[in-house]
Amino acid sequence: MAKFERGIYFLDQKDMPTRWYNIMADMPGDMPPMLHPGTGKPITADDLAPVFAEECGKQEVNRTDRWIDIPEELLAIYRTWRPTNLYRAHRLEKALDTPAKIFYKYEGTSQAGSHKPNTATAQSYYASKQGLKGLATETGAGQWGSALAMGTRFFGLECKVFMVSISYHQKPYRRILMETYGANCVPSPSPETKSGRAMLEKWPDCPGSLGLAISEAMEYMMEHHENYRYSLGSVVNHVLLHQTIVGEECRKQMEMAGEYPDILVGNIGGGSNYAGQFFPWIRDKISGKKPNLRIICCEPESCPSVTKGMYAYDFGDLSGMTPLIKMYTLGHGFIPPPIHAGGLRYHGMAPTICHLHRLGLVEAVSVPQTAVFEAGVKFAQVEGILTGPEPCHNVKVAMDEALKCREEGVSKTILIAHSGHGHFDLAAYEAYLSGKLVDYAYPEEEVRKAQAELPKVPAA
Amino acid sequence: MAKFERGIYFLDQKDMPTRWYNIMADMPGDMPPMLHPGTGKPITADDLAPVFAEECGKQEVNRTDRWIDIPEELLAIYRTWRPTNLYRAHRLEKALDTPAKIFYKYEGTSQAGSHKPNTATAQSYYASKQGLKGLATETGAGQWGSALAMGTRFFGLECKVFMVSISYHQKPYRRILMETYGANCVPSPSPETKSGRAMLEKWPDCPGSLGLAISEAMEYMMEHHENYRYSLGSVVNHVLLHQTIVGEECRKQMEMAGEYPDILVGNIGGGSNYAGQFFPWIRDKISGKKPNLRIICCEPESCPSVTKGMYAYDFGDLSGMTPLIKMYTLGHGFIPPPIHAGGLRYHGMAPTICHLHRLGLVEAVSVPQTAVFEAGVKFAQVEGILTGPEPCHNVKVAMDEALKCREEGVSKTILIAHSGHGHFDLAAYEAYLSGKLVDYAYPEEEVRKAQAELPKVPAA
Numbered sequence: 080m081a082k083f084e085r086g087i088y089f090l091d092q093k094d095m096p097t098r099w100y101n102i103m104a105d106m107p108g109d110m111p112p113m114l115h116p117g118t119g120k121p122i123t124a125d126d127l128a129p130v131f132a133e134e135c136g137k138q139e140v141n142r143t144d145r146w147i148d149i150p151e152e153l154l155a156i157y158r159t160w161r162p163t164n165l166y167r168a169h170r171l172e173k174a175l176d177t178p179a180k181i182f183y184k185y186e187g188t189s190q191a192g193s194h195k196p197n198t199a200t201a202q203s204y205y206a207s208k209q210g211l212k213g214l215a216t217e218t219g220a221g222q223w224g225s226a227l228a229m230g231t232r233f234f235g236l237e238c239k240v241f242m243v244s245i246s247y248h249q250k251p252y253r254r255i256l257m258e259t260y261g262a263n264c265v266p267s268p269s270p271e272t273k274s275g276r277a278m279l280e281k282w283p284d285c286p287g288s289l290g291l292a293i294s295e296a297m298e299y300m301m302e303h304h305e306n307y308r309y310s311l312g313s314v315v316n317h318v319l320l321h322q323t324i325v326g327e328e329c330r331k332q333m334e335m336a337g338e339y340p341d342i343l344v345g346n347i348g349g350g351s352n353y354a355g356q357f358f359p360w361i362r363d364k365i366s367g368k369k370p371n372l373r374i375i376c377c378e379p380e381s382c383p384s385v386t387k388g389m390y391a392y393d394f395g396d397l398s399g400m401t402p403l404i405k406m407y408t409l410g411h412g413f414i415p416p417p418i419h420a421g422g423l424r425y426h427g428m429a430p431t432i433c434h435l436h437r438l439g440l441v442e443a444v445s446v447p448q449t450a451v452f453e454a455g456v457k458f459a460q461v462e463g464i465l466t467g468p469e470p471c472h473n474v475k476v477a478m479d480e481a482l483k484c485r486e487e488g489v490s491k492t493i494l495i496a497h498s499g500h501g502h503f504d505l506a507a508y509e510a511y512l513s514g515k516l517v518d519y520a521y522p523e524e525e526v527r528k529a530q531a532e533l534p535k536v537p538a539a
Numbered sequence: 540m541a542k543f544e545r546g547i548y549f550l551d552q553k554d555m556p557t558r559w560y561n562i563m564a565d566m567p568g569d570m571p572p573m574l575h576p577g578t579g580k581p582i583t584a585d586d587l588a589p590v591f592a593e594e595c596g597k598q599e600v601n602r603t604d605r606w607i608d609i610p611e612e613l614l615a616i617y618r619t620w621r622p623t624n625l626y627r628a629h630r631l632e633k634a635l636d637t638p639a640k641i642f643y644k645y646e647g648t649s650q651a652g653s654h655k656p657n658t659a660t661a662q663s664y665y666a667s668k669q670g671l672k673g674l675a676t677e678t679g680a681g682q683w684g685s686a687l688a689m690g691t692r693f694f695g696l697e698c699k700v701f702m703v704s705i706s707y708h709q710k711p712y713r714r715i716l717m718e719t720y721g722a723n724c725v726p727s728p729s730p731e732t733k734s735g736r737a738m739l740e741k742w743p744d745c746p747g748s749l750g751l752a753i754s755e756a757m758e759y760m761m762e763h764h765e766n767y768r769y770s771l772g773s774v775v776n777h778v779l780l781h782q783t784i785v786g787e788e789c790r791k792q793m794e795m796a797g798e799y800p801d802i803l804v805g806n807i808g809g810g811s812n813y814a815g816q817f818f819p820w821i822r823d824k825i826s827g828k829k830p831n832l833r834i835i836c837c838e839p840e841s842c843p844s845v846t847k848g849m850y851a852y853d854f855g856d857l858s859g860m861t862p863l864i865k866m867y868t869l870g871h872g873f874i875p876p877p878i879h880a881g882g883l884r885y886h887g888m889a890p891t892i893c894h895l896h897r898l899g900l901v902e903a904v905s906v907p908q909t910a911v912f913e914a915g916v917k918f919a920q921v922e923g924i925l926t927g928p929e930p931c932h933n934v935k936v937a938m939d940e941a942l943k944c945r946e947e948g949v950s951k952t953i954l955i956a957h958s959g960h961g962h963f964d965l966a967a968y969e970a971y972l973s974g975k976l977v978d979y980a981y982p983e984e985e986v987r988k989a990q991a992e993l994p995k996v997p998a999a
Binding site for chain 2: 503506
C-alpha cells in the first residue's frame with residue numbers, strides 16, 4: 080500500500096482566525112504616511128470619512144493596534160467560504176522532479192473565485208453598519224467588481240460598478256456575474272458622470288481605462304454623497320488588513336503540515352493578494368525569529384512597478400483624485416501594455432510593500448507573459464486547477480525556485496499565494512496555446528514620460 | 540456574541556471513504572439487465588471489453604460485491620480535490636424564513652468544476668493500468684469533456700473529444716479548457732469519421748447533436764481499437780458507482796452536523812450526479828431503517844424522461860450503437876428543446892434510477908426553465924455560489940420544499956446534491972436577467988413520434 084500523502088489541509092471553522100493582523104503596529108523604519116494633496120499633511124481618518132466607510136478610514140491610519148477583531152457578523156459571512164484550503168502540490172513536485180516541497184494556499188473556492196471577497200464583504204459590512212445606501216467602485220476585467228457586487232448584496236446595499244468599456248464589451252461573463260448578484264454595472268466612459276460625458280463627447284468609441292473608471296466611480300460617489308461611499312480593492316492599508324486572514328489561516332495549516340516555509344511566492348498588482356499571505360509571516364522576519372525567510376514578489380515584465388519604478392509620492396489614479404502615496408511608481412499617467420493579467424496592470428504598489436522592499440525585507444522579480452502562461456498550462460496539466468493570469472506569475476517563479484532546488488540538491492519548502500481561478504480568462508489561455516500571445520518589452524520611454532509628471536508635494 | 544453557526548463541514552482526508560458503494564448488490568426487485576442488441580441476451584463483461592476499459596466493463600455487470608475498493612493510486616488523485624465540502628445554507632434559510640434546515644454537498648470545487656472528475660479519473664486510471672493509449676468521448680456543452688481531458692492527462696493518456704458543433708463554436712471556454720489539459724477536441728460533425736463526413740456532405744453547416752457525436756466517438760474508438768476505448772460520463776452502472784464517493788462522504792459530514800436528511804433533492808440528466816449522492820442513502824430505505832426518507836429527482840419540464848417517459852428497452856444513443864437499456868425513455872430519436880441545462884437534455888435515464896422509481900423508492904418532478912433560473916439567481920444572491928443550470932433545478936425544488944415547511948410549520952432537513960458551478964454558463968443567466976429566456980412546453984407530439992421508433996428486442 081502506498082504511503083498516505085495528504086493533498087489538502089482543511090482547517091475547521093472553529094479554528095478560523097477571528098482577528099486581522101495590522102502590520103503597521105510592527106512596521107520597522109519610518110514608513111512615510113499618505114499625504115493630503117492640498118495641504119501636504121498626513122491624511123487623517125477625518126480626511127477619509129467622506130471617501131470610505133468610516134471604520135475603514137480609521138483602520139487606514141491605525142498604526143498602533145496589532146490585532147483588529149473581525150466583527151461576529153462578518154465572521155458568519157466568512158464562514159460561507161472560509162477557511163480556504165492549503166494544497167500540497169505533490170504532482171507538480173513529481174513533474175519537476177524536485178526535492179522541494181511545494182504548497183499553495185488557494186482562494187479560488189470563494190464564491191467569486193478569488194481572494195477579493197475578504198475585503199469586499201468587510202467593506203460592505205462597515206458601510207451597512209454605518210447606514211449607508213451603497214458603494215461605488217471601478218473594475219477592470221471584473222474580478223474586484225464581482226466580489227464587491229456579492230459583498231454589498233450580502234449586506235443589502237446597492238452597488239455601482241464602472242467597468243472599463245473594452246472589458247465590459249469583450250468579456251461579458253464577469254459583468255453578467257455582477258448583474259446576477261444585483262449590481263448596476265455600466266461601461267466606462269459612461270454618460271452618468273461629467274468625466275464620462277466629457278470623454279464620450281471627445282471620443283465616442285473610447286475603450287476606457289482604469290484611471291477614468293476610478294474618476295467616474297469617485298464622482299458618482301460624491302454626487303450621492305449622503306448615502307454612498309467609494310470602495311477600493313487593493314493598495315491601501317485597510318484593504319490589505321482584511322486580507323491577512325489568508326496568511327493567518329495558512330500559518331495554522333502549515334503547522335498542521337509540520338512545515339515552515341523557506342520561500343513565499345506571490346504576485347503583486349496593487350498588493351492585496353500577496354500582502355494578505357505574507358504580512359502574517361514577515362513578522363517572524365521583522366522580529367528576528369526567521370531572518371532567512373525569503374519573500375518574493377512577482378510582477379509582469381511590462382509593468383514592473385517595484386523592480387523598475389521610482390520611489391516617490393504619486394497619485395493612486397490617473398486623474399489625480401486620490402491622496403499622495405509614497406510608493407514605487409511608473410507614473411500615474413502610465414498606461415500599461417494590454418497583458419492578460421488585468422489585476423497586475425497598475426502603475427503603483429501598496430505603500431507597505433514598497434516600504435518593506437526598501438528595507439530589504441522582501442525581494443521582487445518580473446516575468447514575461449508567455450513564460451507565465453507556459454507555467455499556467457503546466458500547472459493545469461499536473462494539478463488540474465486552471466490558474467488565473469495573475470497567480471500564474473508566481474506559479475512560474477515558484478517552479479523556477481523548485482528547479483533551482485533540484486540543481487542544488489536541496490529540499491526547500493515553497494509556499495505559493497494562489498489568489499484564484501482563471502475560468503473567466505480562457506481567451507488568454509487560447510492566445511497562448513495558439514501561439515498568438517506576445518511579450519511586451521518594458522516600455523521605458525513611456526515610463527520616463529509618465530514619471531516626469533509626478534505631482535509636487537506641497538510643503539506641510 | 541452571536542451563536543457559532545457552522546457554514547461548512549470539512550472532512551479530513553484521513554476520513555475520506557476508500558470504497559465505492561455498488562447498489563446492485565442490494566437492489567430489490569428484478570432489475571432488467573442491459574441486452575445485446577443482436578442476440579437479445581444480457582450483456583457480459585466480455586461483450587463490453589472492446590468498448591470500455593476492461594475493469595469498467597466488469598464493474599458494469601457486477602451484481603454481487605456491495606463494496607468495491609478504490610485503488611490506492613486513484614485515491615491519491617481524489618485527494619487533489621476531495622473530500623468536497625458540505626455547506627449549511629443558513630442565509631438561504633433566513634431568506635426563505637423557513638424552519639427547514641438546508642444543506643448542500645457541493646462538487647464545484649473540483650478542478651473541472653463539477654462531479655464529473657470522480658468517474659473521469661477512475662476510467663482514466665483503469666485505461667492506463669490496462670496499457671491503453673487513449674480514450675474517446677463526446678461532449679455537449681463540455682462539462683464531461685473537460686473532466687475527461689483532465690483525468691486522461693493525469694494518467695498520461697490521449698483524449699479525443701467530439702464536441703457538438705454549435706457548442707464548440709458558441710461556447711469556446713470549455714473547449715479551451717480541454718485543450719489546456721491537452722485533449723484533442725474537434726467539432727462534430729467532423730471530417731475525421733465516416734458518420735461525420737457523411738453528414739458534412741449532406742449538410743455542411745450542420746450544428747451537430749449529442750447522438751451524432753456519440754457515433755463519431757465510438758467510430759473513432761473502433762478505428763483506433765487496439766489502443767483506444769470509449770468513455771461515458773453518465774447513465775451506466777460503473778459511472779454511477781464511481782460517483783458514490785460523494786454520498787459516502789456526505790453521510791459522514793451529515794453525521795458531523797448531527798443530522799439525517801428527511802428529503803434528498805437532486806437533478807437527473809443521465810443520473811450520475813444524483814445517484815452518486817442518493818445511492819448511499821437509499822440503502823437505509825431499502826433495508827427498512829428509514830422508510831420515510833424522500834428522494835426527489837428533478838428534471839426539465841421540456842425533457843421529462845422519468846415523469847413522462849415510457850419504460851421500455853431503448854438505445855442510449857441516437858444512432859443505435861449501444862446495448863439495449865431498460866429505462867424511461869422519450870425515444871432515442873427525440874431531440875430535446877435547446878434549454879440551457881445541456882446536461883439534462885437526454886432522452887433516457889440511468890436504468891438503476893428508473894428501476895428504483897418503478898419500485899416507488901424515489902419520486903420525480905419536472906420544472907420549467909425560467910423558474911429554475913429564478914431560483915439560481917436567488918441562490919447566488921444569498922449564498923454567493925453561481926450554480927450551474929443543471930443543479931439550479933434542484934435548488935428550485937429544494938426551495939419549494941423549504942417553503943412548504945414554512946407553511947406547515949415543520950422543520951425538515953433538506954439535502955441538495957449540488958453538482959457544480961455555472962462559470963461557463965453565464966450566457967444563460969444573462970438570457971434570464973434580460974427577460975429573453977423562454978419556457979418550452981413538453982413536446983408531446985415529437986416524443987410520441989420518437990417512441991414509435993423504439994427498437995425491437997430480439998428473442999434471447
